Amino acid sequence: MAAVRSLGRRGHIVGVCSHEMPCLSAASRWTAARFLLPDPLVSPDDFLAGIRRVTEQWRADVVLPVTDQSSLAILPASADLRAHVAGPSIDAFRRVSSKPDLLARAAAIGIATPHQIMLENRDTGVPELRDVVFPAVIKAAHTVAGGVRHSVRYAADIEELHRHIKAMPEAACPLLIQQRIVGPGVGVFLLIWDDAVIASFAHERIRELPPSGGASVYSRSIPMPPLLMEASTRLLLDAGWRGAAMVEYKRERATGKHYIMEVNGRLWGSLQLAVDAGVDFPGLLVDAARGLRPKGPETYRLNARVRSIWGDLALLISRLQHSPEALKMAPGSGGRLAALADFCRWSPGDRLETLRWDDPSPFWFEARRKAAARLRKQRTDW
Numbered sequence: 001m002a003a004v005r006s007l008g009r010r011g012h013i014v015g016v017c018s019h020e021m022p023c024l025s026a027a028s029r030w031t032a033a034r035f036l037l038p039d040p041l042v043s044p045d046d047f048l049a050g051i052r053r054v055t056e057q058w059r060a061d062v063v064l065p066v067t068d069q070s071s072l073a074i075l076p077a078s079a080d081l082r083a084h085v086a087g088p089s090i091d092a093f094r095r096v097s098s099k100p101d102l103l104a105r106a107a108a109i110g111i112a113t114p115h116q117i118m119l120e121n122r123d124t125g126v127p128e129l130r131d132v133v134f135p136a137v138i139k140a141a142h143t144v145a146g147g148v149r150h151s152v153r154y155a156a157d158i159e160e161l162h163r164h165i166k167a168m169p170e171a172a173c174p175l176l177i178q179q180r181i182v183g184p185g186v187g188v189f190l191l192i193w194d195d196a197v198i199a200s201f202a203h204e205r206i207r208e209l210p211p212s213g214g215a216s217v218y219s220r221s222i223p224m225p226p227l228l229m230e231a232s233t234r235l236l237l238d239a240g241w242r243g244a245a246m247v248e249y250k251r252e253r254a255t256g257k258h259y260i261m262e263v264n265g266r267l268w269g270s271l272q273l274a275v276d277a278g279v280d281f282p283g284l285l286v287d288a289a290r291g292l293r294p295k296g297p298e299t300y301r302l303n304a305r306v307r308s309i310w311g312d313l314a315l316l317i318s319r320l321q322h323s324p325e326a327l328k329m330a331p332g333s334g335g336r337l338a339a340l341a342d343f344c345r346w347s348p349g350d351r352l353e354t355l356r357w358d359d360p361s362p363f364w365f366e367a368r369r370k371a372a373a374r375l376r377k378q379r380t381d382w
Contacts, residue, residue: 002014002015002016002017002025002063002064002066003015003016003017003033003035003051003054003055003058003060003062003063003064003083004060004061004062004063004064004286012286013032013033014030014031014032015031015032015033015034015035015054015058015060016031016033016034016035017035017037017050017051017054018034018035018036018037019036019037019038019039019040019042019047021034021036022034022365024354024362024365024366024369025362027361027362027364027365028359028361028362029358029359029361030359033058035050035054035058037050037051037054038050039069040067040069040070040072040073041069041144041147041148041149042147044069044072044073045073047070047073048073048074048077051063051073051074051081052077052080052081052082055081055082055083056082060082060083061083061084061290062083062084062085062086062286062289062290063081063083063084063085063086064086064087064267064282064285064286064289065085065086065087065266066266066267067266068097068143068144068149068265068266069144069149071087071093071265071266072090072093072144074087075087075088075089075090075093076090078090084289084290084291085289086243086285086286086288086289087242087243087265087266088240088241088242088243088265089240089242091240092239092240092241092242092265093265095239095240096236096239096241096245096263096265097142097143097263097265098141098142099139099141099142099176099262100118100141100174100176102235102260102262102263103116103260105235105238105239106231106235106260109231109234109235109238110231111231111235111260112257112258112259112260113259113260114137114178114179114180114181114259114261115131115133115178115179116176116177116178116179117129117131117132117176117177118141118174118175118176118177119165119173119174119175119176119177120173120174121170121173121174122165122166122168122170122173122175129158129161129162129177132158132161132177133179134155134156134157134158134161134180135154135155135156135180136154136155136161136177136178136179136180137152137153137154137155137176137177137178137179137180137213138152138153138154138155138161138164138165138168138175138176138177138178139152139175139176139178140168140172140173140175140176141173141174141175141176143262145171145172147171148169148171148172150168150169150171150172152212152213152214153167153168154180154212154328161177181250181252181259181261182250182252182253182254182330182331183250183251183252183253183254184204184205184206184250184251184253185204185205185208185213185216185248185249185250185251185261186202186203186204186205186222186225186228186248186249186250186251186258187202187203187204187205187246187247187248187249187268187270188200188201188202188224188225188228188229188232188246188247188249189201189202189203189244189245189246189268189274189279189281190232190233190236190244190245190246190247191243191244191281191284191285191288191296192233192236192237192241192242192243192245193242193243193288194242195237197233198284198288198294198295198296199279199281199284199295199296199297200224200229200279200296201221201224201274201277201279201281201300202221202222202223202224202225202228202229203216203219203220203221203222203270203273203274204219204220204222204251205218205219205270206218206219206220206305207312207315207342208315209311209312209314209315209318210315210318210327210328211315211318211319211324211327211329211333212327212328212329212330213250215269215311216269216270216308217307217308217311217312217314217315218305218306218307218308218312219270219273219305219306220273220303220304220305220306221273221274221277221300221301221302221303221304221305222302222303223302225258227258228247228249228258232247235247235260235263236263241265243265243266243285244266244267244281244285245263245264245265245266246263246264246268247260247263248260248261248262248263248264249261253330267281267282267285270306272306272353272354273304273305273306274300276301276304276306276351277300277301277302277304278297278299278300278301279296279297279300280296284296303349304349304351305347305349305350305351306350306351306352306353307350307351307352307353308352308353308354309352309353309355310366310367310370312343313343313370314370315339315343316339316340316343319336319339319340320336320339320340323335354366
């Protein structure tokens with residue numbers, strides 16, 4: 001999470017708040033202050049008390065939550081904080097974070113949604129699952145619930161589905177059992193304030209970790225699909241949205257049809273791609289929260305590419321260690337040699353996500369952290 005103190009025309013001073021220090025953003029030369037706070041996932045009340053203390057003592061003008069858990073802790077108290085909160089109301093955040101509510105809203109305005117059923121609890125027999133379309137995806141209705149982040153699982157048949165359901169923690173319920181849409185992820189990035197679209201951007205995921213579908217480790221900017229822009233804007237406005245959000249779709253490879261997956265109601269992992277392409281979402285968001293009337297660019301650079309080298313390396317290691325079937329990848333994904341060739345291929349215009357020549361420390365911080373984590377895993381395996 002970031003706290004921002006404005007210097008007027010001279011710019012901003014940025015402080016980083018985290019339950020882990022050191023952390024990636026704190027390694028940046030542009031970070032002026034670092035605050036160690038309780039984990040909002042474990043102790044949200046203590047975290048909020050820390051935010052109150054930081055905003056008062058540091059005279060912060062804007063508080064910028066950058067994770068789901070910090071948003072859930074801060075947004076309910078927005079009106080009581082000294083600083084402006086660069087985000088939506090807690091009600092709007094919950095409306096887009098609840099996958100069942102989101103998909104129902106999306107379907108009502110004509111956005112394609114995967115076939116799904118919802119299970120209120122894990123004690124579900126075969127009759128309730130007879131309409132499942134395989135392969136299927138098992139998701140918690142809320143990504144963060146019961147003080148835990150819940151991951152996605154995949155099932156090829158009814159037996160595997162039952163095993164995953166029984167293995168899911170009770171806190172993850174209700175569960176969504178969705179038809180799996182095979183194809184690349186497409187993200188529509190929007191910044192909305194006072195019912196107006198301030199900035200927009202679109203990207204396509206080239207590679208994800210895990211490879212079955214997850215965080216982007218290599219992505220590129222694409223022209224904004226007009227229909228997705230219209231539908232995404234309407235979806236967020238109907239939810240009473242204010243702030244930055246990414247509406248995530250899957251483009252079905254066989255048909256080209258876009259299916260909505262979820263909405264990230266905060267700044268997203270592939271944010272650097274948008275900034276490199278010319279859309280400074282964080283800066284525009286801070287200005288909007290300060291009561292200014294910022295306006296994003298009319299166009300952005302197409303085919304800009306950003307690669308998380310450490311995430312891509314972790315993906316390669318996973319691909320070399322396991323078969324596509326074990327990784328739940330879509331048919332035709334290619335084997336180990338294809339994964340190695342993809343990793344070694346460098347396209348013109350590629351940029352590394354954290355390596356910037358005027359601010360290289362985050363790159364080296366991440367390198368040390370990844371190497372240490374790998375060594376710890378090897379020792380555990382031994």
